Amino acid sequence: MSAPARRPAGQDATLPNPLVVCQAVSRDYGEGTARVAAVRQVSCGVRPGARIAVTGRSGSGKSTLLHLMAGLDTPTAGTINWPGLGGAPHGRPGSVGVVFQGPSLLPELTALENTALPRLFGGHSPGCAASRAAEALRRLGIEDLSDALPDQLSSGQAQRVAIARALASRPRLILADEPTGRLDAATGAQVITALLDVADEIDAGLVVATHDPAVAVRLTESWQMNDGRLAVTTHRANQPEERS
Ligand code: ADP
Ligand code: MG
Numbered sequence: 001m002s003a004p005a006r007r008p009a010g011q012d013a014t015l016p017n018p019l020v021v022c023q024a025v026s027r028d029y030g031e032g033t034a035r036v037a038a039v040r041q042v043s044c045g046v047r048p049g050a051r052i053a054v055t056g057r058s059g060s061g062k063s064t065l066l067h068l069m070a071g072l073d074t075p076t077a078g079t080i081n082w083p084g085l086g087g088a089p090h091g092r093p094g095s096v097g098v099v100f101q102g103p104s105l106l107p108e109l110t111a112l113e114n115t116a117l118p119r120l121f122g123g124h125s126p127g128c129a130a131s132r133a134a135e136a137l138r139r140l141g142i143e144d145l146s147d148a149l150p151d152q153l154s155s156g157q158a159q160r161v162a163i164a165r166a167l168a169s170r171p172r173l174i175l176a177d178e179p180t181g182r183l184d185a186a187t188g189a190q191v192i193t194a195l196l197d198v199a200d201e202i203d204a205g206l207v208v209a210t211h212d213p214a215v216a217v218r219l220t221e222s223w224q225m226n227d228g229r230l231a232v233t234t235h236r237a238n239q240p241e242e243r244s
Contacts, residue, residue, distance in 0.1 A: 017084045018045040019173045019205045020069045025078035026228075027064050038064040040228035041078070046173065046205045048084055051196070053216035054209040056225030062209040063101055065225065066175045069207065070098045085172055097166035099176035101209075104162050105150040111137065112146040115165045122169060129168075136164035140194055155182045163191060170202045177209045185214070192218050 027039040039061045046052060046069070054062045067073040068080060071089040082088050082095075089096040097118075105114045112133050119129035137143045140160045150158055159182050166174060176195060180188030192208075192215055199206040210216055217236075224232045 018047045019084040021045045021081050023079045025068060025075045025080060027068060028076045037228050042230045044230055046207055048205055050205040051219040052207045052221040052223055053219040054207060054223045054225060055216050060225040061228040062225050063177050066177050066209055070096050070175050095172050097171035097174045099163050099166045099179045101177040103158060105158055107150050110147050110149060111161045114161055115168050118169045132168045136168040140164045156187055167198045172204050174199055174204050174206045180212060180215055
């Protein structure tokens with residue numbers, strides 16, 4: 001197997017009708033001497049069907065970039081657009097599914113109710129939202145936990161519920177932040193399989209921030225973050241020409 005080709009960050013931004021395009025995006029936290037440049041001048045794009053691993057050491061800006069691409073955070077410089085999602089994710093609830101790095105389930109709601117919530121917010125009937133949620137929990141192998149409250153779940157089980165919640169609304173773009181970070185290797189592999197299967201089925205773009213090389217190799221593209229910059233992107237499938 002030949003080594004993956006390297007190409008400059010931002011190349012995908014030129015592809016037609018991408019799900020999200022970042023142009024020279026920066027995100028600073030704090031002011032003056034306390035200022036932290038979490039993301040610096042990042043240009044990138046996610047096309048439909050993309051399978052991208054965002055790698056890089058802790059603090060390199062992976063979570064911040066995912067939150068920006070989800071429309072959950074606003075850049076301090078640069079622009080973000082979602083041409084393939086009709087402009088912005090806010091106007092179309094459910095078009096972006098996000099799996100957060102930390103615990104994110106609402107403690108008063110069962111696993112099924114947590115999973116159904118995005119569809120309810122999207123205006124679907126409770127019955128429709130519940131059946132889609134049950135299907136997503138089944139896909140993640142945790143249908144028997146439907147009635148459990150978050151504090152009755154292990155952190156790995158809670159993470160799988162959070163993934164089911166992100167998939168239940170069949171989003172066009174799935175952004176998963178360290179989705180296997182709290183799982184053992186076998187469960188992590190199963191979760192990545194579920195993410196890839198669902199992304200294939202619903203023709204969604206998939207972006208996974210991960211520390212784990214075993215996860216990164218299952219995705220076709222790799223974006224390496226380094227101190228807030230998107231330093232290198234590699235593509236295993238098409239082996240594009242080497243550039244500068
Ligand atoms: P990663 O996900 O790669 O670990 P993050 O995006 O979480 O990186 O963080 C990038 C940088 O931004 C780090 O230096 C982090 O400490 C800082 N940072 C992230 N979120 C905040 C915040 N809410 N306030 C201040 N600094 C933050
Ligand atoms: Mg992170």
